Amino acid sequence: MTVAGFECEIQQVEGYSRGGVVCLRQAIGRDWIETLRAGVERNVASPTERGRVWNRDALGHTCFYDSQAWRQSGAYRDFIEKSPLAEIAGRLMNVSRINFFFDAVFVRTPGTKFRTPWHQDEPYWSVAGFDACSVWMPLVPVAKKSALEFVRGSHRWPEKFRQTNFGSLTNDERDQVSFQNDDTVPFPDIEGHRDDFDIVSWDMQPGDCVVFNARIIHGGSGNLDDDRELKVFNTQWLGDDVRIAFREGGMDPDHSGVMTQHGLKPGDRPGGELYPELWVRPN
Ligand SMILES: O=C(O)CCC(=O)C(=O)O
Numbered sequence: 375m376t377v378a379g380f381e382c383e384i385q386q387v388e389g390y391s392r393g394g395v396v397c398l399r400q401a402i403g404r405d406w407i408e409t410l411r412a413g414v415e416r417n418v419a420s421p422t423e424r425g426r427v428w429n430r431d432a433l434g435h436t437c438f439y440d441s442q443a444w445r446q447s448g449a450y451r452d453f454i455e456k457s458p459l460a461e462i463a464g465r466l467m468n469v470s471r472i473n474f475f476f477d478a479v480f481v482r483t484p485g486t487k488f489r490t491p492w493h494q495d496e497p498y499w500s501v502a503g504f505d506a507c508s509v510w511m512p513l514v515p516v517a518k519k520s521a522l523e524f525v526r527g528s529h530r531w532p533e534k535f536r537q538t539n540f541g542s543l544t545n546d547e548r549d550q551v552s553f554q555n556d557d558t559v560p561f562p563d564i565e566g567h568r569d570d571f572d573i574v575s576w577d578m579q580p581g582d583c584v585v586f587n588a589r590i591i592h593g594g595s596g597n598l599d600d601d602r603e604l605k606v607f608n609t610q611w612l613g614d615d616v617r618i619a620f621r622e623g624g625m626d627p628d629h630s631g632v633m634t635q636h637g638l639k640p641g642d643r644p645g646g647e648l649y650p651e652l653w654v655r656p657n
Pocket residue numbers: 478480490495508522592593594595606608
C-alpha cells in the first residue's frame with residue numbers, strides 16, 4: 375500500500391507487530407523537515423508552559439524538552455494534521471482509525487552525552503492500550519550510537535516494570551511519578567548486559583522516522599560528538615483499543631486535568647478537539 379509516495383510494505387507491518395519498532399527511510403519530505411526545523415527554533419526560543427531543560431551537565435550541555443506545543447505552533451499543527459504520519463501510524467499498527475495524542479520535542483546541544491534512561495511510554499500516559507505508537511523523527515543527521523535505542527520484542531513482555539521517575543532527573547515537580555506499587559518489578563539491567571538483549575538503533579537522516587509501540591523498552595539518544603547536535607520531533611498516535619486511564623502513581627505528561635475539563639473520563643475513547651481523529655481506514 376502507498377502512503378503519499380511512501381511504500382508501507384507488508385514486511386514493515388509484520389516487523390512492527392513482531393519487533394515493536396521499525397525504521398522507515400525517507401517517509402517524510404524535505405519541505406516538512408524545513409517547516410519543523412523552523413518550528414523547533416521558535417519553540418526553543420519561546421517554550422510553552424510545559425517547556426523545560428531535562429538535563430544540564432557540568433559543561434553546560436543541555437537537553438531541552440517541550441510537549442503539546444502543537445496547540446500553539448502553526449508549523450507543528452500543520453505537520454500533524456496534513457503530513458502522512460497519521461496514515462503511516464494507522465497502517466503500521468493495522469488499526470481502523472487514528473487519533474493524535476501529543477507531540478514532544480527533544481533538543482540536545484552539541485556534545486551532550488545525556489542518555490534518556492530505559493523506559494516504556496504507555497505506563498506514564500493518561501491513556502492505556504496496546505494500539506499506541508510514537509514516531510521519533512530526527513531533524514538533523516544522527517549516528518546509530520546517538521539515536522534512540524529499542525529492545526526489540528519487549529512491547530509484548532508480560533511484566534509490569536517499575537519505570538524511572540523522570541522527576542528525579544529533572545527536579546521538576548510536574549515530572550514526578552511513582553511506580554512503587556506492589557505489582558511492579560524492577561527493570562532488568564539492560565545497560566550492564568547489553569549483549570543479552572536484542573538492542574536496535576539506526577543511522578538516520580532527516581526524513582527517516584522510527585515508529586515504535588508505546589510499550590517497547592527504549593532509551594539512549596545521547597552520546598553526541600562535540601560537533602553534533604540532535605533535534606527530534608516526536609509524535610504519539612492512538613489506535614483502536616486505547617482508552618483514557620488515570621494512574622494512581624501520577625502521569626507524565628499528565629493530561630488528566632485537561633481531559634476532565636473537556637468531559638473525558640477513564641474508559642472513554644480519546645477524541646474531540648484535544649485528540650483529533652486524523653485518519654480512518656478506507657472501506
Ligand atoms: O529522544 C529522547 O531522548 C527520548 C525519546 C523518548 O524516550 C520518548 O519519546 O519516549
